[in-house]
Amino acid sequence: MTDALINPADPPDRQREKLLQIVEVLMRRVEQATDDDGRAYRQFQRAAMLEDEVRERTRDLERALGLLNQTNARLAEATAEAEAARQNLASAIETVQEGFALFDAEDQLVMCNARFGLQLPDIRDRLRPGLPFADYVDMVSASSHLALPPTETPRGWAVARMRRHADRHVIFNVRLSDDRWIQVSEHRTQDGGTVILQTDVTDIIRLERQERGKLLDDQARMIRATLDHISQGVGIFDAAARLIGWNRRLATLLTVPAGRFRLGVSFDTLAEALGRQFALNRGMTLDTIAAWVRGPRPRPALDFELSRGSDLVLAVFAEEMPDGGFVMSFSDITAERRALLAIAEANETLERRVADRTAELAEALGRAEQANAARARFVAAASHDLLQPLSAAKLFVASLADAGLSTEARATLGKAQNALSSVEGILDALLDISKLESGRASVDVVPVAVGPILDQLADEFAPLAAAKGLRLDVRSSGATVASDPTYLRRILQNLIGNAVRYTDRGRVLVGARRIGAGLRIEVIDTGPGIPEAEQANVFREFHRLNARASASEGMGLGLAIVERAAALLGHPIGLSSVPGRGTRFSVTLPLLAPDRTAPAELQPTTAEITLGPEGRIVCLVENDPDMRRALSHLLEKWRLEVIDVASGEEALALLDEIGIVPDRFLIDHELGAGMDGLALLTQLRDRHGAVAARLLTASRAPALAAACAAADVAVLRKPVDAGALAGFLLG
CATH class of the missing domain: 3.30.565.10 (Histidine kinase-like ATPase, C-terminal domain)
Structure with missing residues (x-):
């Protein structure tokens, strides 16, 4: 009931007043009522308890009120301190020598000092807290004290200023009326606000302008001294083709009266004087030069030559400057042209002499190449002709090795073998030297x-x-x-x-x-x-x-x-x-x-040759009778059955007639008229499949070696080594 009668939102004094009224009412009802069952006493007891609760609640309320008073006191103290700090901050920024303004994260003006906008008095009174940044920019762009370039509008300036405001840090200069300048420095704060500083830099810019003018004057004097000391004549023209600078060397080279060289004279006047004295080279005309001078920009560099007889030749080079003007230089190249003429005449003489000498050397080289080719052909032909009987002789000697000869005969046979080996070595050396010298190796x-x-x-x-x-x-x-x-x-x-x-x-x-x-x-x-x-x-x-x-x-x-x-x-x-x-x-x-690589296989020596299996048939195709006879004799000693023929056609016909494919084929490559050994071996493979064959040749020609490699044909070179031959036939 107490909770329903007492409103917690009431002030403590009001709540205390209500509780006292309730106690008074309850006490009065107890005193007036008579109850035999003791209900009056119980009501009195409840009233006493309620009074205790009221006292406890009152004490709590009093403590809360005390805490609230303390908090209000501290809040008032903090508010006073904040206001003091604000006043101190305002005083501090007022002492800053630059204009200062602070905009919050919503781009609204929080505060600014008296120097901010001081140079723009027509907007100074409107700079109040809460002013949007965009409105501030519009106000500045419309200010009568802002000096805009002739090509820029207030709206364009405002748009450009807002683009710069998007950057976190930006510094730029603003030109005002009466040739005054301020530098604007804008920086973003951590909470997204913006701090703007405005500094009057008029004195700095004017000083820089004066220093730049002095520097330009010094540079002009240096350029003038430089131009007067170079060997080239130089003329400088502005965008309207008027003379604005030249050196003394130009007047000397062109032999133009000094009165013609004056500030502002037109290029046409100079071109007219040039046309009377000089001839233009390289197909150049005065109209072409005038078209370049008056032509659209950018203009490519222009170069041509002027000549006055054979006494003076000038190289002219003209190039455009960034402001639309151009510089034209004149160089005396008379000595160079005379030197080139002398060199050309000397070159003609030298070329004739070189041509004559080259023809002589070509003729001598041709004779040497013919002699070298003839020698190479002779060595190759002679080697082949010598290797053929030498191979036969070696085979005949090899066939006598086991003929039961006497000791004296064996010694003689050994000497013959040594002699043949020496001849073979000499021929091999001659062939090697021939190939290595001719470049065919x-x-x-x-x-x-x-x-x-x-x-x-x-x-x-x-x-x-x-x-x-x-x-x-x-x-x-x-x-x-x-x-x-x-x-x-x-x-x-x-x-x-x-x-x-x-x-x-x-x-x-x-x-x-x-x-x-x-x-x-x-x-x-x-x-x-x-x-x-x-x-x-x-x-x-x-x-x-x-x-x-x-x-x-x-x-x-x-x-x-x-x-x-x-x-x-x-x-x-x-x-x-x-x-x-x-x-x-x-x-x-x-x-x-x-x-x-694997170790090379060793070919057996003649003494190590073992006899082959009986009944093995070898087809020998050799057009040289002595070579064929020597090979046949040696193979028969090795217990091989030999079918010997003199040509490829004869071999094909014989094999067709007997209907037997020999176990081994020995085919000489140089078979004279008709097919050669490689062609015969190709036909044998076409008719009988893969056959065991060796091509015999004395030729070391790279073309033949390449053809054999392409056809997968193994070669035994003449003079035929008995060990290598036995390795193929008896293996």
């Missing part, structure tokens, strides 16, 4: 295992070294290099052969060592050595330092082949020697990983 650089090549060469030269009482020490290597295996073997064969041939006692050491990313193979002997003066000559053809060696031991071509083959492969050759103590030759090769 081709190389196939592949991974090559060095060990098998060194092992083969050790076996090859061991008997020769032992016969001379020399110790030949060839240390094998497991390295793999990038090279052409044929030419690499030939290089090492010639180096080791020379060392053994020219060393009388001691030893020959062959070994390989790693040098960075390469492998250097060295051949060291204890021979007579090579004098330093002769070291460059040992690589010449047919040059032998010790002439005691017979022709059977070499013709001085080995090192020539080494040098040319190494140059073709890009393998550096090294030579060091001490006369009387020995010589060291070396060749450096690019080193590869050891597993890049």
Whole structure:
């Protein structure tokens, strides 16, 4: 009931007054009422309790009122402090020497000092708190004290000012009437408001203008002094083609009276004077120059020449300036033109002499090329003609190896074999030199295992070294290099052969060592050595330092082949020697990983040849009777059945007649008239499928090698090696 009668929103005094009235009413009712059941006492008791509650609530209200009074006191104190701070801030910004204004995040003016807008008195009274920034800008743009450029409107200025207001920080200058300037510095605050500072910079700008004027005057004097001291004549014209600057050299070069050079004279007057004295070169005319001067901008640079007989030639260059004017320079190039004329005359004379000499050299070169081609053809033809009977002779000798000869006959047979081998070596050397000199040699650089090549060469030269009482020490290597295996073997064969041939006692050491990313193979002997003066000559053809060696031991071509083959492969050759103590030759090769290639297969020697299986049929196609007879004789000794024919047509006809496909084919490439060996092998494959065949040829032509490689045809070169032949036929 008390809660319903007492309104908490009433002031404490009002609530206390209501409670006292309630207590008084209740007490009066207790005193008046009589109740036998004791209800009056209970009502009195409730009234007493209610009075206690009222007292407690009154005390709470009094405490709350005390706290409220304290809070109101502190609030009043804080309000006073804030007002004092505001007054201090206002006083502080009033002491600032610049105009100051603060706009809040809603772009409304919060406060400004008296200097803000001081230069614009017609808007000063309207700068009050709450003014929108856009309205402030419109007021400034319409102010009569704002000096706008002739091409800008108040509205355009206001739009540009609002665009700058979008930046967080901006500084710019504003020109006012009476040549006054203010600098506006605008910065964004953390809460999104804007602080604007206005600084009067009139004195600074006027001072800068004065200094700039002095600087321009100084620059003008410097430019004038510079123009008067250069060798070119210079004329400067404004956008209306009027003369505004020149130097003394211009009047001297053009021989124009001083009265013609005056400030503001038209270019047409100068052009008229030029037309009377000078001739224009390079197809230029006065009308063309006038069209350039009056033409639309931008104008490209213009250059032409003026000449006055042969006494004076001027190079003229005109270029546009940023303000629409142009600069024209005149350079005296008379000496250069005379020098060019003299050079042209000298060039004509020199060209005639060069042409005559070139014709002579071309004729001599043609004769040399013809002679070289004739020599190459002769070497190739002679080598082929010699290799054919040589191959037959070697095969005949090889067939006598197991003929039960006497000791004396065997010795004679060995000498014959050595003689034939020497002839073969000389012919191979001649062919190599011919190819290397003619540029027809081709190389196939592949991974090559060095060990098998060194092992083969050790076996090859061991008997020769032992016969001379020399110790030949060839240390094998497991390295793999990038090279052409044929030419690499030939290089090492010639180096080791020379060392053994020219060393009388001691030893020959062959070994390989790693040098960075390469492998250097060295051949060291204890021979007579090579004098330093002769070291460059040992690589010449047919040059032998010790002439005691017979022709059977070499013709001085080995090192020539080494040098040319190494140059073709890009393998550096090294030579060091001490006369009387020995010589060291070396060749450096690019080193590869050891597993890049498999060891080369060794061909069996004649002594290692085992007899083949009986009944194996070999078809031999060879047009040379002696060669055919020698091959047949050797193959029959190896228990092979031989079908020998002289031409490809005969071979095809015979195979069609007997109806048997031989186990092996040996086909000479040069079969005379009719089809050649490669064509025959192609027809055999077309008729009988893949057949085991070898092409016999003495030719080293790159074209033939390429054709065989393209057709997947293996080749045995003449003179035919019995070991290689046995490896194919008996394998």
